[in-house]
Amino acid sequence: MISIIICSRVKIINPNLLDNLKETIGCNHELIIIDNSENKLSIFEAYNIGIKRSKGNLLCFLHDDILIHTKGWGDIVNQIFIENDNIGLLGVAGTKYKSKMPSGWWNCPNKYKNINIIQHLNNKKEKWYYGFEDSNLSTVVAIDGVFMVLRRKNELNFNKKIKGYHNYDLNISLENYIKGYKTVVTNQILLEHFSNGTINESWYNSTYLIHEMYNKILPISVGNSLVESDLELKNGFHFLKYYIQFKFKTGFFKLWLYLFLIKPLTINHIKIFKLLIKRIVTLDFLKSQHE
Numbered sequence: 512m513i514s515i516i517i518c519s520r521v522k523i524i525n526p527n528l529l530d531n532l533k534e535t536i537g538c539n540h541e542l543i544i545i546d547n548s549e550n551k552l553s554i555f556e557a558y559n560i561g562i563k564r565s566k567g568n569l570l571c572f573l574h575d576d577i578l579i580h581t582k583g584w585g586d587i588v589n590q591i592f593i594e595n596d597n598i599g600l601l602g603v604a605g606t607k608y609k610s611k612m613p614s615g616w617w618n619c620p621n622k623y624k625n626i627n628i629i630q631h632l633n634n635k636k637e638k639w640y641y642g643f644e645d646s647n648l649s650t651v652v653a654i655d656g657v658f659m660v661l662r663r664k665n666e667l668n669f670n671k672k673i674k675g676y677h678n679y680d681l682n683i684s685l686e687n688y689i690k691g692y693k694t695v696v697t698n699q700i701l702l703e704h705f706s707n708g709t710i711n712e713s714w715y716n717s718t719y720l721i722h723e724m725y726n727k728i729l730p731i732s733v734g735n736s737l738v739e740s741d742l743e744l745k746n747g748f749h750f751l752k753y754y755i756q757f758k759f760k761t762g763f764f765k766l767w768l769y770l771f772l773i774k775p776l777t778i779n780h781i782k783i784f785k786l787l788i789k790r791i792v793t794l795d796f797l798k799s800q801h802e
Contacts, residue, residue: 512566512568512569513536513539513569513588514540514543514561515532515536515540515542515571515573516543516558516565516571516573517544517545517572518552518558519548520547520575521575524544527578532573536583536584536585537584537585538585538586538589543565545557545558545560545561553671553673558572565663568663569592569660569662570660570662571659571661572658572661573657574704577703577705578702578703580701581700584700587700588601592660595648598662598693598694599661599687599692599693600660600661600687600692600695601660601694601695601696602655602658602659602680602694602695602697603627603628603657603658603698603700604626604639604696605649605653605655605694605696606619606624606625606651606652606653607649607652608732609681609732610730610739610743610747611726611729611738612722612743612744612746612747612766613747613750613754614749614750616653616655616680616684617655618746621641623732624641625642625651626640627696627697627700628657628702628704629701629702631706631707636703642696647697647698649695652688652694652733653681654680654684654694656679657704658702659680659683662692665690667683667690669683673717675717677714677717677718678718681721685731688728712756712757715753715754716757719762719766740773743770744770744773744774744777744779747770748779748782748783750766751763751766751767751770751783751786752782752783755783755787755790767780767783
């Protein structure tokens with residue numbers, strides 16, 4: 512049986528989603544909806560509650576703003592896990608390389624991505640399809656949280672120490688990796704996602720925290736342990752550029768030092784220095800206005 516677990520942002524979940532799941536799953540299942548309309552739970556806490564309430568051998572975590580287009584997707588999921596004992600986690604979008612520097616899983620070249628999804632963006636929708644050149648199933652190191660299926664017997668949980676609503680997918684992906692199980696993405700299931708993620712101060716703080724937690728194992732990649740220096744630099748400077756808006760304490764300088772060790776001579780260091788000076792001047796000005 513598949514246990515579908517949804518953390519709902521509203522008291523009454525969209526009936527179109529409920530009907531869609533019943534009409535498309537095609538196998539024995541249960542639906543567990545965690546009411547988080549009052550915003551009292553982090554998504555890590557909500558999903559752990561769902562795990563405790565569930566009875567299925569496979570745990571399917573879904574966003575509450577999707578529709579699944581594939582008929583019989585539950586049978587497809589079951590078959591994948593039956594045929595592959597070493598698979599612990601399944602998704603529909605993911606990456607073969609996760610950088611050491613704080614970033615979203617999607618912050619990588621298309622050659623590392625495996626995606627099969629219809630995504631809505633600013634009143635339009637796009638079909639994203641990457642990877643799957645040789646197979647319907649690709650091994651990755653991290654997946655997107657829009658659709659995740661976890662094997663129960665591996666006894667993985669979401670880290671309750673992390674707060675908020677970001678990086679739960681990276682958390683469970685890396686835990687799955689540490690336990691020695693495979694994470695895969697399939698192109699046999701197509702879903703439509705009606706909203707885009709929010710990148711804000713909460714996301715930057717969460718992203719820094721989770722990369723600190725897994726600093727010793729990052730970067731990781733499929734079939735290649737080499738560090739992609741250019742990608743590390745790109746992700747690192749991109750993160751620092753926006754992270755400086757919120758704080759530049761120990762974490763900021765630690766990341767900057769890592770980038771300096773990778774490549775000490777680059778104009779990006781000058782750009783970060785200028786942003787730092789601008790930020791300090793701004794903070795001094797704001798402080799003087801309150802005195």
